[in-house]
Amino acid sequence: MIRRYGLFALVLILGVGAGLRDQFDTWVDATKLPSVLIETSVEVRDRNGSLLRSFTVEDGRTRLALSLAQTDPDFIAMLIAYEDKRFYSHAGVDPIALLRATRQALWQGQVRSGGSTLTMQAARLLENSGTGHWQGKLRQMRLALAMERRLTKTQILEVYLAHAPYGGPVEGLRAASFAWFGKEPLRLSQAEAALLVALPQAPEARRPDRHPLAARDARARVLARVGAMAHMYQADVPRMMRPYPRLAPHLADHLRAVDPSALRHDVTIDARLQAQISALAKRAVNGQPRGVSAAILVADHRTGEVLARAGSPNYSAQGGALGFVDMTRATRSPGSTLKPLIYALAFDQGLVHPDTLINDAPVSFGRYAPQNFDGQFRGELTVREALKFSLNIPPVLLTQELGPARLMAGLRAAGTAPKLPGGKPGLAIALGGVGMTLEELVQLYAGLAQGGEAPLLSTALGREGLSTRRFVSDVAAWQVGHILSGITPPAGTAARDGEVAYKTGTSYGHRDAWAIGYDGAHVIGVWLGRPDGTPVPGAFGGELAAPILFEAFGRVASKRTPLPNPPSDALIVTTAALPPPLQRFRSRTAAFTPAPDAPIVDFPPEGAILRSTGDGIPLRLRAGVMPMTVLVNGVPVLTQLRQRNAMLDISGLGFSRISVVDAKGRAAQVEIRLD
Missing domain, CATH: 1.10.3810.10 (Biosynthetic peptidoglycan transglycosylase-like)
Known part of the structure; x- marks a missing residue:
């Protein structure tokens, strides 16, 4: 050979x-x-x-x-x-x-x-x-x-x-x-x-x-x-074969599925930041119940470039968290995170100003009676405080005035595609009764950060020129951002007051915990929950997601880019200095609606049929300003009444109308029948 x-x-x-x-x-x-x-x-x-x-x-x-x-x-x-x-x-x-x-x-x-x-x-x-x-x-x-x-x-x-x-x-x-x-x-x-x-x-x-x-x-x-x-x-030789880079795996899968013939995809992601955000997502679920996942998205709202996106803590089924599911694209209930848009739209419509007084009191719209998260009511307070405290009644009142369709139109103009569980939008969308993705919420807040109009978020390198339609004015966007920047950062974070405008949210049943915020350059969204939609008892956006949000800001840059100064035409005055129609919120039907503290006849109820005993009819009143006057069939029977319980001497059988007038001249009445 x-x-x-x-x-x-x-x-x-x-x-x-x-x-x-x-x-x-x-x-x-x-x-x-x-x-x-x-x-x-x-x-x-x-x-x-x-x-x-x-x-x-x-x-x-x-x-x-x-x-x-x-x-x-x-x-x-x-x-x-x-x-x-x-x-x-x-x-x-x-x-x-x-x-x-x-x-x-x-x-x-x-x-x-x-x-x-x-x-x-x-x-x-x-x-x-x-x-x-x-x-x-x-x-x-x-x-x-x-x-x-x-x-x-x-x-x-x-x-x-x-x-x-x-x-x-x-x-x-x-x-x-x-x-x-x-x-x-x-x-x-x-x-x-x-x-x-x-x-x-x-x-x-x-x-x-x-x-x-x-x-x-x-x-x-x-x-x-x-x-x-x-x-x-x-020099030593390597003793093991290293794994190939696997950063932003959900995004890579998506790009390959969208364009399977492309051999190379150049994206806006920053590999260094992506590695840090991925590690943060893993740490976010440490100590959480089995199956809890997390997602984080970071973007530059000035350009629309997505800099990092972690769709889950682990790209696997480890811990039962369905890590292969990209939770930046999953449709979830946004909880309270839509409230800033509601207020911004209301500012633009002239319904309220940040220092307008609004009443946080029990209210019902047919069968829909919204409640605050803690079940309590604060009474009259400023719109600024209502947003900072994330109260539920005021944004529902404003949505009633705006119309749910206008809120949906605002979301679409901001570059999002909200999904309704039913056909026609109702007042429940104000409190999260609509489907949104983390990516869409970050897009919405990018628009607020950019004065009501922002570049569309993108991961395609070099993609420029596409932006949202203007969905709120620059003044309304600044007013909302100024309020959100006044929310105190979570304890233990390095951020100072006023550096980041942010909002948290918790969906019904503790299924989703949100925190979304922005400074003068970057917008970040954080979500925690179970991908299968089962509840996570005790999960609150402010407690779970907000600390992760501020940690993410710390990884994006060591120094915050300041939030913008107010536009020159922004009205910055106290409540007393506002034009009279803006000093206190009143709905368009307020003239036909009893005031919240107007008198109410608790007993007898409207239409009651009572048996005559000869001892009189008990009367029980609520609210109203003392002293009061009680009339039966237009004839005063009690004057200067200073108690809310009394006995009415009604002897005639048949129908009778009981009227109550308080010290401010406000009235309530019921009609009963005595047998």
């Missing part, structure tokens, strides 16, 4: 030089090259070109696209010095190397060096052929000669660097650089580069995680060839 190999090489070299040039050229030119276009992994890269995630190709292999410009020139020089020092001067086959290999084989009785050029190795990798027989070697030589005539030296090197095996499912220099050293091949040290030069010759026998001594010896031979410094020999 060795003699045949040597004779073949000599015949090839001598034959070409002995006048067979024309036949030889015809033979080479007739060579059919395999395709040099190879399948490479789909990649998602961040705003700076860093790899966020890659997908495997056939047979579960990873093969990352690589050009020579992305490779350290020192690595190329080392590769050529060790593998093929006459690479740039030969035509695909190196006669000198072949003669040397033949001489060594003949004299020593075994193959000491193969004589293969880098072009021949690239040819072998293209055809995935072996080198054990002289027919295979002849085929590689023919392919190498043909490749040199049809490809540039740069293209040949790129074929080799794309196909070279580096152990296990790793193919190509760039994939190997990530697998063994966790970095791009432009950043390799001399010792790291030497190992990657040596590995392709025996990728399994020299795998550093399985055969570290063989890997060190092979690396040492490469280092010796290039005259490396002594300390390079002492």
Whole structure:
């Protein structure tokens, strides 16, 4: 076999030089090259070109696209010095190397060096052929000669660097650089580069995680060839294969599903920030009940660029939290997070001003009777306080005046797509009775941060020019932001009062805990809950989500960008200085609606049928200002009444009308029948 190999090489070299040039050229030119276009992994890269995630190709292999410009020139020089020092001067086959290999084989009785050029190795990798027989070697030589005539030296090197095996499912220099050293091949040290030069010759026998001594010896031979410094020999070899980057996996899945033919997706995500936000999402669920998940989205509201998005704490089913579900895109109840928009719309409609007084008292709209979260009522207070305390009655009153359809239109104008559980919107949407995603809520708050009109959020790098319609005025947006910035940050956070405008929310049944806020540059949204919608008892947005929100702000920037100054036409006065119609909120039907403290007849009720006993009829009153006057069928029967309980002397059978008038002239009446 060795003699045949040597004779073949000599015949090839001598034959070409002995006048067979024309036949030889015809033979080479007739060579059919395999395709040099190879399948490479789909990649998602961040705003700076860093790899966020890659997908495997056939047979579960990873093969990352690589050009020579992305490779350290020192690595190329080392590769050529060790593998093929006459690479740039030969035509695909190196006669000198072949003669040397033949001489060594003949004299020593075994193959000491193969004589293969880098072009021949690239040819072998293209055809995935072996080198054990002289027919295979002849085929590689023919392919190498043909490749040199049809490809540039740069293209040949790129074929080799794309196909070279580096152990296990790793193919190509760039994939190997990530697998063994966790970095791009432009950043390799001399010792790291030497190992990657040596590995392709025996990728399994020299795998550093399985055969570290063989890997060190092979690396040492490469280092010796290039005259490396002594300390390079002492560097340890990697003892395990590193996982490939897997940042923003939900986004990567989404991009691949939307455009399955694209090999590369360049996104606005910042890899450094994404890693920090992903770690924060994991920490957010520590100590939480089983199945609780978290999602965080960070964007620059000035440009609309999404800088980080964690769809779950773990991209797995670990802990029962359905980590494969992207909760930045999941439709949930927004709880109280829509209240700022309600107030902003009410400001624009002239219904109220931040310092308008509004009554937080029991109210009902047919069968719908909203309650505050704690079941208590605060009475008359300013709109500013109502929003800061996240009371429920005032925003429902304002929604009644605005109309639920106007609120839905405002949400759509802000760039969101709210989902209604039924057909027609009702007052319940004011308190979260509508479906929204975290991404949509962040879009809404980005619009408020930008004065009522904002760029549409996007992860596509370079996507500019698309923005929402104006949905509130700059004055209304500033007024809401100013109120929200007055909410005290959670205890233990580094933020100071007034640095961040934020709102928390908790959906019905403690299914969702929210916190969304912004400063002068960034907007961040946080959600915690169970993806399957089951309750998380005791979960409140202010307690669970708000601290995570402020931690996220701390990771985005060490210093807050200030919130904007008020617009020049903003009305900043006290309640007393407001125009009279704005001093106290009254609905359009207020003239026909009893005042909250007007007198009420608790007993007898309207339409009651009572049996006459001859002892009179008991009367029980509520509210109203003393003293009161009671009339029966228009005739005063009690005057200067200063008690809320009394007995009425009604002797006539049949229908009677009981009227009560308080000291302010406000009246209440009921009609009864006495049998």
